[in-house]
Amino acid sequence: MALGDAPVTDLSQRHIASMLRARPGHRAALQGFLSFVAAEGGPRLTIAKPRQDPIAQEQRLRADIRACRKRLKSPRTVAEARALIASLIAKVYAIPLTRVLNLRRAEIAPGPTLWPDAEAIRLAEPLASAVSRWMVSTGDFAFPGRHGHQPLSETAVRYQLSLKSHLLDRRPVRLSSL
Structure with a gap:
């Protein structure tokens, strides 16, 4: 036409x-x-937003979760491990990433259970063991930022998740080196 x-x-x-x-x-x-x-006085026309295919969206989400879990088996840095954990919690439990990043250590109960006084989200394995392994922090926030007095930002998470393996050396981080 x-x-x-x-x-x-x-x-x-x-x-x-x-x-x-x-x-x-x-x-x-x-x-x-x-x-x-x-x-210029012509017709007011709009562009309809493209419809998202829910099946394709679900498949993309599952693929993202699989990729994050695979990377979490041998992260390059502690920052990458924490970014992966925050991203996984947000994706698996459908919680906004900003809410996960603002999580305080006091809001994590043994088990681990997030927000025990409110929704009480109990983390399933293998995410639970990853949280216990990598969330070794003395600050106020569960996902501390660079200096510890602020939570990790969404931009920092995006940066950590976007790093390519050829940019950094692939040796996994040892907890004893922290």
Whole structure:
């Protein structure tokens, strides 16, 4: 469905939908064009958000969890291990990552159980053993930031999870070296 020589005022939602089906990579550029058309007095058209396939979303989540669990078997640094644990807790238990990162040591009961006074989320194995192994911290936060007086940030977690194996040496960290 082409607009051809017709004026821009004849542009419709059907034209937009057809164009996005043919060229889905042009979504960002098309949004700017539609804003320009609307500002110049043309039709106010919108781009519908693409529907997320729930099955594909679930498969991606499972793949992410598997990848994090595999990396947690031999992390390169303590920071990477803590970032993986925080990410896994957030993904497995569907808790916002910021809430997990703001978790205080006092909110972890033996077992380990997170937030025992509120929801009481009991961690299952192998995540429970990873928490007991890597959460050796004396600060106030379960996931301390660089200096310990603030929690780890989402940006720091993203950075740790994005590091490639060729950037760092693959020797696992020993707890005795801490």
